[in-house]
Amino acid sequence: xxxxxxxxxxxxxNTGNTIRLAAGTGAELHIVxxxxxxxxxxxxxxxxxYHDLAVVHxxxxxEAAIEALAPARVFAFTARTTRPYTDVAYEPTDVxxxxxxxxxxxxxxxxxxxxxxxxxxxxxxxxxxxxLANCAAIASYEAWRQQGFAGAA
Numbered sequence: 001x002x003x004x005x006x007x008x009x010x011x012x013x014n015t016g017n018t019i020r021l022a023a024g025t026g027a028e029l030h031i032v033x034x035x036x037x038x039x040x041x042x043x044x045x046x047x048x049x050y051h052d053l054a055v056v057h058x059x060x061x062x063e064a065a066i067e068a069l070a071p072a073r074v075f076a077f078t079a080r081t082t083r084p085y086t087d088v089a090y091e092p093t094d095v096x097x098x099x100x101x102x103x104x105x106x107x108x109x110x111x112x113x114x115x116x117x118x119x120x121x122x123x124x125x126x127x128x129x130x131x132l133a134n135c136a137a138i139a140s141y142e143a144w145r146q147q148g149f150a151g152a153a
Contacts, residue, residue: 090143
């Protein structure tokens with residue numbers, strides 16, 4: 001199943017919601033340097049009792065995450081591109097990369113040699129961005145849909 005990679009997430013509730021998403025879809029969640037306590041009550045409340053049903057990996061650096069996920073195509077989600085996420089034919093080993101909530105992915109990560117392409121989730125003009133957990137859900141469900149919802153009941 002597709003892998004979701006959060007680069008330095010800042011809001012525990014979003015990560016908790018994505019743990020719940022991973023449990024429900026079979027996606028793996030990889031996290032680089034969380035800036036909050038992984039035992040945070042907001043994280044636990046958002047993930048409820050799904051923590052033990054999800055596959056979650058913590059990485060000390062972006063390089064360590066990329067090494068652990070290789071070989072894989074890495075799609076960086078950003079508002080700083082024009083290619084829509086629906087233009088990709090996703091494969092089960094793909095990595096969906098998302099940046100921290102207030103800023104998105106930094107330029108050095110977007111330009112990293114491991115990044116296969118930059119993708120955008122369309123939205124109306126005006127807002128700066130959408131919620132991190134919602135974006136992960138949108139992208140991972142599109143990848144899963146393309147794979148025929150493999151494993152779903």
